Amino acid sequence: MNFAELEHRDGADPLAHLRDHFVIPEDTVYLDGNSLGLLTHATQRRVAEVTAQQWGQDGISSWNQHNWVHLPRVVGDKLGPIIGAQPGQVICCDSISINLFKALSAAFTVLDARGESRHTRNQVLSTADNFPTDLYMVQGLQQLVGAENCKLVLAEEADLLTHLAQHITTDTAIVMLTEVNFRSGRRLPMAEIIQQAHAVGALVIVDLAHSAGAVPVELDKWQADFAVGCTYKYLNGGPGAPAFIYVAERHLATVTQPLSGWFGHAQPFAFDAEFAAAEGIEKMLSGTPSILAMSAVDAALEVFAKLSMQQVRDKSVQLAGVFLKLLAETGLAQEFDCISPTDSVHRGSQLSFAHPEAYAICQALIEYKVIADFRAPNYLRVGFTPLYTSFKDIGVALQRLQHIMATRAYLDPRFQTRQAVT
Numbered sequence: 001m002n003f004a005e006l007e008h009r010d011g012a013d014p015l016a017h018l019r020d021h022f023v024i025p026e027d028t029v030y031l032d033g034n035s036l037g038l039l040t041h042a043t044q045r046r047v048a049e050v051t052a053q054q055w056g057q058d059g060i061s062s063w064n065q066h067n068w069v070h071l072p073r074v075v076g077d078k079l080g081p082i083i084g085a086q087p088g089q090v091i092c093c094d095s096i097s098i099n100l101f102k103a104l105s106a107a108f109t110v111l112d113a114r115g116e117s118r119h120t121r122n123q124v125l126s127t128a129d130n131f132p133t134d135l136y137m138v139q140g141l142q143q144l145v146g147a148e149n150c151k152l153v154l155a156e157e158a159d160l161l162t163h164l165a166q167h168i169t170t171d172t173a174i175v176m177l178t179e180v181n182f183r184s185g186r187r188l189p190m191a192e193i194i195q196q197a198h199a200v201g202a203l204v205i206v207d208l209a210h211s212a213g214a215v216p217v218e219l220d221k222w223q224a225d226f227a228v229g230c231t232y233k234y235l236n237g238g239p240g241a242p243a244f245i246y247v248a249e250r251h252l253a254t255v256t257q258p259l260s261g262w263f264g265h266a267q268p269f270a271f272d273a274e275f276a277a278a279e280g281i282e283k284m285l286s287g288t289p290s291i292l293a294m295s296a297v298d299a300a301l302e303v304f305a306k307l308s309m310q311q312v313r314d315k316s317v318q319l320a321g322v323f324l325k326l327l328a329e330t331g332l333a334q335e336f337d338c339i340s341p342t343d344s345v346h347r348g349s350q351l352s353f354a355h356p357e358a359y360a361i362c363q364a365l366i367e368y369k370v371i372a373d374f375r376a377p378n379y380l381r382v383g384f385t386p387l388y389t390s391f392k393d394i395g396v397a398l399q400r401l402q403h404i405m406a407t408r409a410y411l412d413p414r415f416q417t418r419q420a421v422t
Helices: 003-011 016-021 041-065 068-082 096-113 132-145 157-162 190-199 291-304 309-329 358-367 391-407
Strands: 090-092 123-127 151-155 172-178 203-207 226-229 244-247 350-354 373-375 379-383
Touching (some): 003 309, 068 244, 068 291, 096 226, 123 132, 132 151, 132 172, 309 391, 358 391
Parallel strands (some): 203 226
Antiparallel strands (some): 350 379
16 A cells, blocks of 8 residues: 555645644544534534633523524525525525425425416325435325325336436426435436426425535526535534525525424514514524534534535545555455445445445444444445545555454454444
8 A cells, every 4th residue: 555645645635734624533534424524623612612602601692692593594605605505595404304394395385386286296206215314204294294295206216317207207296316325325417307307397305415515516506496404424513413404596485384483483583473484594494593503513614615615526536536446456345345336427425335244344444443334234334525534544444444354353243233323
């Protein structure tokens, strides 16, 4: 393994200086930013300042004095450039699951306003391998309003891409897809899918959980209708950090959503008994935001200021390329079946490998301070976060993986026992 060459690449990397913005565990290669991003120094400072001064000394006056009341919109507008959205279309709040429920319900209100019959256009099209919470939210809405008004239809991802027009038809109300598959890392051609959906009158909800902060996203350019995403992966907002929701400006005037909490009211502090929705993206809010969590996200996004997402993407592709090259050079490519697309154009910022002992290998890697993760049934996922992953990191990771496989250390019983979080 030529570490001199890897260090040379790090020296020429235009994003290398961003690594200094992060708290990186000692002697650790962190390849799990696709599940939980690392802490930034800015977030560490902000959370300390919010607890010590804003909450600690200024108390409730901080809602005005420190602009807590508008933080969901402030953070949303910071997220906008990262996902290709002009200001006023993104708000930070709740979780992806809750925001999906809002987006699904809101999309049906757009179709209702057009005069579409739910009996002739009621299908929500998704993929069988979409992230489960996305499918669960449709199932929950279906139970609430009845299958005649909301019917989940699943397609195999590969077949959907091959026969797009056969799956997205005049029966389709909503196409709900995750741009980057959480297991395989396959990246869907969202611009093409949205074009096909709109051609037959369907709306599109894009889940950006594995896209935002990792790949260039162009929601406005794609003419997406709705989108959701989380901030704790590539955006480094912290465990359980609030998610975001995007509503295209053309829908904001008429769209409604059912979780009409007081923060989504036109005048929250009028305390009216009757709900009147806010006019803009604030109508997608529900309850009081978590200020500690929102402040952490706000600070974490500072590292993205004036950052080119294409530069981030370019480095991501290079990191994955080096990983695959070293995997082949060490002979390990014969032991791991890569289920991610071979062409980087068609994948996000991760590589996934099938192996019968994937879980145990992942646990052994963690003990050797290479943090990757496992997804059922037998996939080892390796994530590349260009803001803090170096080329030398990739070399170290492969060196340690080579040792684990050569010694069969993963067969140790302590690596075979499944933990609560896998």
